[in-house]
Amino acid sequence: KQEVTQIPAALSVPEGENLVLNCSFTDSAIYNLQWFRQDPGKGLTSLLLIQSSQREQTSGRLNASLDKSSGRSTLYIAASQPGDSATYLCAVRRMDSSYKLIFGSGTRLLVRP
C-alpha cells in the first residue's frame, strides 16, 4: 500500500528565506508526483508535476525534485513571500492506478512579513 508522508507538518519562516518541504513515499512504482497548494477554505491548485522519468521541474521561484529510488521529493521555495503562506500537499499516482492521487497530510507554511 502506498503511503505518503510530509515533514514538517508546519513551518514558520521570515520573509525572504529559502525553504525546503519534504515528501516521502513508500512504493517507488509511481506514475508521477505532483505538488499542490491549498489556501484556507479553497480547493487545490497544482504547482508542479514531475513524471516518473524526470528528476525535477521548475516554475518561477519553485523547484521540485524527485528521487524515485529513495522515495523522496522536495519542494524548494526561493525568496519566500507572505503570499506563499498556505498548505502544501504532495500527491503520487501509482503505476497500476494512475488516475488516483494519494496525498500526504501537507505542510502548513507561514511566511512572516
Next chain:
Amino acid sequence: GAGVSQTPSNKVTEKGKYVELRCDPISGHTALYWYRQSLGQGPEFLIYFQGTGAADDSGLPNDRFFAVRPEGSVSTLKIQRTERGDSAVYLCASSLIDTETQYFGPGTRLLVL
C-alpha cells in the same frame, strides 16, 4: 465556467439525514473524481468516473455513500443516514483524460451535528 464548481459551499445537517453534493466539472473533461478531506489531513480518494460510469468506487467508505454522473458531466455525491464522522470537506476534481492534471473545485464543507 472556467473551473470546477461545487455546490453548496457549506452544508450543515443533522445526524441521520440525507445529503446531496453537486459537482460541475470543466466542460469537456471526461474524467471526474471525488475526494474527502478531514481536518489536518490530505484528501482521500472516494470514486472515479470515466464518462457516465464509475470506473473505480473503491474509496467509498460504506454503502451509505453513492455517486452518479448520468450524462457524463455533472456528478452528485449522495450520503444517506449521515453520521458525525462524515463531517469533512468533499472535493471534486476533473481532468481531460485520466492521466492528465486534475483540476480541483473549492469543495463542499459538510458538518453533521
